[in-house]
Amino acid sequence: xxxxxxxxxxxxxxxxxxxxxxxxxxxxxxxxxxxxxxxxxxxxxxxxxxxxxxxxxxxxxxxxxxxxxxxxxxxxxxxxxxxxxxxxxxxxxxxxxxxxxxxxxxxxxxxxxxxxxxxxxxxxxxxxxxxxxxxxxxxxxxxxxxxxxxxxxxxxxxxxxxxxxxxxxxxxxxxxxxxxxxxxxxxxxxxxxxxxxxxxxxxxx
Amino acid sequence: xxxxxxxxxxxxxxxxxxxxxxxxxxxxxxxxxxxxxxxxxxxxxxxxxxxxxxxxxxxxxxxxxxxxxxxxxxxxxxxxxxxxxxxxxxxxxxxxxxxxxxxxxxxxxxxxxxxxxxxxxxxxxxxxxxxxxxxxxxxxxxxxxxxxxxxxxxxxxxxxxxxxxxxxxxxxxxxxxxxxxxxxxxxxxxxxxxxxxxxxxxxxxxxxxxxxxxxxxxxxxxxxxxxxxxxxxxxxxxxxxxxxxxxx
Amino acid sequence: xxxxxxxxxxxxxxxxxxxxxxxxxxxxxxxxxxxxxxxxxxxxxxxxxxxxxxxxxxxxxxxxxxxxxxxxxxxxxxxxxxxxxxxxxxxxxxxxxxxxxxxxxxxxxxxxxxxxxxxxxxxxxxxxxxxxxxxxxxxxxxxxxxxxxxxxxxxxxxxxxxxxxxxxxxxxxxxxxxxxxxxxxxxxxxxxxxxxxxxxxxxxxxxxxxxxxxxxxxxx
Amino acid sequence: xxxxxxxxxxxxxxxxxxxxxxxxxxxxxxxxxxxxxxxxxxxxxxxxxxxxxxxxxx
Numbered sequence: 115x116x117x118x119x120x121x122x123x124x125x126x127x128x129x130x131x132x133x134x135x136x137x138x139x140x141x142x143x144x145x146x147x148x149x150x151x152x153x154x155x156x157x158x159x160x161x162x163x164x165x166x167x168x169x170x171x172x173x174x175x176x177x178x179x180x181x182x183x184x185x186x187x188x189x190x191x192x193x194x195x196x197x198x199x200x201x202x203x204x205x206x207x208x209x210x211x212x213x214x215x216x217x218x219x220x221x222x223x224x225x226x227x228x229x230x231x232x233x234x235x236x237x238x239x240x241x242x243x244x245x246x247x248x249x250x251x252x253x254x255x256x257x258x259x260x261x262x263x264x265x266x267x268x269x270x271x272x273x274x275x276x277x278x279x280x281x282x283x284x285x286x287x288x289x290x291x292x293x294x295x296x297x298x299x300x301x302x303x304x305x306x307x308x309x310x311x312x313x314x315x316x317x318x319x
Numbered sequence: 320x321x322x323x324x325x326x327x328x329x330x331x332x333x334x335x336x337x338x339x340x341x342x343x344x345x346x347x348x349x350x351x352x353x354x355x356x357x358x359x360x361x362x363x364x365x366x367x368x369x370x371x372x373x374x375x376x377x378x379x380x381x382x383x384x385x386x387x388x389x390x391x392x393x394x395x396x397x398x399x400x401x402x403x404x405x406x407x408x409x410x411x412x413x414x415x416x417x418x419x420x421x422x423x424x425x426x427x428x429x430x431x432x433x434x435x436x437x438x439x440x441x442x443x444x445x446x447x448x449x450x451x452x453x454x455x456x457x458x459x460x461x462x463x464x465x466x467x468x469x470x471x472x473x474x475x476x477x478x479x480x481x482x483x484x485x486x487x488x489x490x491x492x493x494x495x496x497x498x499x500x501x502x503x504x505x506x507x508x509x510x511x512x513x514x515x516x517x518x519x520x521x522x523x524x525x526x527x528x529x530x531x532x533x534x535x536x537x538x539x540x541x542x543x544x545x546x547x548x549x550x551x552x553x554x555x556x557x558x559x560x561x562x563x564x565x566x567x
Numbered sequence: 568x569x570x571x572x573x574x575x576x577x578x579x580x581x582x583x584x585x586x587x588x589x590x591x592x593x594x595x596x597x598x599x600x601x602x603x604x605x606x607x608x609x610x611x612x613x614x615x616x617x618x619x620x621x622x623x624x625x626x627x628x629x630x631x632x633x634x635x636x637x638x639x640x641x642x643x644x645x646x647x648x649x650x651x652x653x654x655x656x657x658x659x660x661x662x663x664x665x666x667x668x669x670x671x672x673x674x675x676x677x678x679x680x681x682x683x684x685x686x687x688x689x690x691x692x693x694x695x696x697x698x699x700x701x702x703x704x705x706x707x708x709x710x711x712x713x714x715x716x717x718x719x720x721x722x723x724x725x726x727x728x729x730x731x732x733x734x735x736x737x738x739x740x741x742x743x744x745x746x747x748x749x750x751x752x753x754x755x756x757x758x759x760x761x762x763x764x765x766x767x768x769x770x771x772x773x774x775x776x777x778x779x780x781x782x783x784x785x786x787x
Numbered sequence: 788x789x790x791x792x793x794x795x796x797x798x799x800x801x802x803x804x805x806x807x808x809x810x811x812x813x814x815x816x817x818x819x820x821x822x823x824x825x826x827x828x829x830x831x832x833x834x835x836x837x838x839x840x841x842x843x844x845x
Contacts, residue, residue: 167651170787192653201644207583208576217648219572346821357810362796372799375806379813402780419820426816430809437802454734461731465717468727477784478717481777482731485713488773489735492766496738503745535817539824546827553835562835 119145119180119265119297121166121191126175128158128165135161139175141315145265148288148298148310153317159301160200162317163268166299167197179266194265198272202255206244210235210254213243218261229260232287234280249275259287267291269300285310329406331548332557342541349534353382356528364521373437376430378525382532384427384448387455388490390420390536394462395487401480408544410476411551413483414466415543419536421459427452447501451494458486472551568652573659577666588670591632592678598624599682610687617686618747621696622740625675626707626733632671633711634728636663637719637782646719647786656782657775660712664775668708676700695750699743703763709770710735716781739766 122142128135135158143149151159164170166177168188177184179191204213214226221229230236233253243251252275259267267288273281285307288298292311306312360378367374394413401409431449432442443449462479469475517525552558581588602620606612613620640646649659676697683693714732718724746759790796799806 164787169647169650169783189653192651195651195653197648197651199644199647201642201647203644203648205576205580205643205645206639207580212576212579216572216576217568219569361806361810362790366800371802373802373805375799375802376809379809383813422816422820426813429812433805433809437805454737457734461734464727464730468718468721468724471720471787474720474784474787477780481713481717481781485710485735485773485777488769489738492738492769493734496741500741500745503748535821539820542824542828546824546831549828549831549835553838558835559839562832563839565832565836 145295196264197268204251211239229257267298273304338541346538353531356524359524376434380430382529383423387424394483398480398483411547417462424456447498595628614687618744629707641719656779660775703743706767709774712778716778720785
């Protein structure tokens with residue numbers, strides 16, 4: 115696909131609510147790598163993810179993806195991007211399966227059922243999302259990871275809604291993705307399996 | 320055409336120093352012209368043969384009405400500059416000028432209403448021009464309201480820019496529609512200001528007071544913009560130097 | 568996510584939230600009812616005022632329904648997903664509006680014969696009313712979206728949205744009621760309809776882009 | 788001068804109250820514009836100065 119699937123950030127300056135979160139921040143993530151953004155609460159981990167995803171614009175700095183500056187060629191990154199933010203993006207009036215088929219219209223009904231089973235929602239295919247708990251709604255969003263073939267995953271606290279077994283399943287999925295040459299940037303408080311190729315990124319001001 | 324001044328104006332530092340030099344000049348020239356125009360208009364211009372002395376309100380009504388429209392035009396242009404070129408000074412301009420434009424529209428409204436009493440025998444008549452100014456005033460209040468309601472500065476900047484641009488495009492449509500509506504409902508009443516061929520002695524003081532009002536607003540707006548620049552750029556070294564060297 | 572899956576999901580969402588459509592209609596009827604009760608139920612007042620009454624009610628009902636159009640998407644995070652989807656945001660806005668427009672205006676058109684009886688509108692005039700609704704209301708929706716997108720991040724944005732958007736509705740209301748008034752006295756009304764169409768077309772080109780800019784600024 | 792006497796100037800025919808009230812209100816509002824803008828700039832400079840001096844000490 116992309117021979118040089120690589121995301122590099124340089125000279126990034128982030129300011130939120132009159133507070134400098136990072137100044138002249140740089141990092142690099144390449145295919146097969148999982149980057150974990152480290153930092154205290156309120157250090158701007160989610161903000162950094164949002165900036166990479168293109169939800170926010172940085173005040174200064176450059177983000178390059180596959181050799182192109184994404185402030186000019188945002189579509190190149192967005193074609194390969196799956197972003198799961200703090201809010202899951204799950205519509206309350208839709209059932210679990212409807213939510214997924216909206217995001218991944220090319221996948222079959224069986225594939226969606228399979229993905230929901232992976233995150234432990236096998237029996238909730240046609241339950242309206244507003245009847246599910248907040249954690250279950252987050253897991254619907256996580257199920258998208260089993261339905262996607264995008265290369266770059268940006269995950270904001272993906273493990274929060276999962277139990278021990280769920281964490282293991284998700285780690286397995288992340289590993290699979292890395293083996294296929296994908297790239298993951300995430301924030302989490304969970305300690306991750308050492309077999310994953312983890313690169314830690316410190317965010318300090 | 321040399322565009323360097325335009326790009327320089329986009330830099331807060333350059334603007335601040337430029338405004339330091341010129342704001343007082345614009346303000347005092349403005350006040351001077353305004354005073355000359357108003358005194359001339361009040362004391363020396365001949366009375367109107369139809370309206371008598373009440374027409375002397377024109378020397379405050381017309382300049383403020385013109386300024387109210389010019390300020391909104393400026394807002395719209397700054398909105399485009401802000402959205403397209405993301406120039407730092409454009410949102411500062413909008414934030415500083417919107418309240419001034421609202422005051423201009425307010426003075427035009429009040430003076431129009433007071434003028435209306437001896438002319439039409441009523442404080443308010445749904446005249447096309449007055450109605451337009453009223454709507455303009457409401458548009459200003461919308462811009463100010465959204466500026467004050469949004470705490471996030473970036474969002475507020477975008478929001479007022481969007482509203483200003485939409486207003487700029489809508490303003491001619493609104494004006495045209497109000498005029499059309501007015502002719503439909505009130506044929507052949509004579510309007511306050513639409514007068515054929517004003518004599519020179521009446522027209523010249525009007526020109527002076529209008530120019531004076533431009534100068535006054537320019538000076539005052541520059542101070543407001545400077546204050547806003549200081550808020551936004553307080554981390555920059557030049558601001559620090561500027562503030563510490565200042566004698567206040 | 569694709570354009571068609573987004574469009575389909577919007578239609579589905581409207582069907583799931585039928586109550587919102589009903590609410591807008593009831594609100595519309597209530598505003599209409601206020602005029603005979605508040606001013607005068609006589610034919611002499613209502614007949615010439617009918618166009619104005621209906622259009623004021625339409626403007627308010629449209630603002631009501633447009634105001635919340637991004638709210639839920641903003642709160643549950645799907646608006647964010649739209650921004651990062653790689654799809655062209657103005658087109659998504661336009662698709663969403665199209666669904667919204669159909670869901671409000673079609674029921675309204677069904678109501679118009681009832682209105683014509685309540686406000687003493689002749690059948691020939693009713694046709695003009697329907698035309699102004701069809702041609703003029705897209706502009707109301709399109710302008711309203713900008714306000715909805717700007718105020719979506721505010722908890723109490725409804726009043727603010729009314730404040731900034733209503734002045735922009737004036738030309739549409741003036742020319743719509745103008746067309747109806749002209750038809751009532753037997754004058755040609757094509758000119759007003761043409762201007763309405765022009766306003767709708769201008770807003771069609773401009774406001775999806777402006778709304779997209781506003782959404783991007785609001786989502787953060 | 789378009790008026791014969793000061794009294795006539797002040798009364799402006801019968802329109803004196805209208806004309807003078809307009810000019811009075813305008814003067815107040817314009818002065819308000821001037822004053823608030825001037826003060827906005829001065830206050831901001833003062834505030835920043837205190838802040839910088841505080842930061843220098845600490």
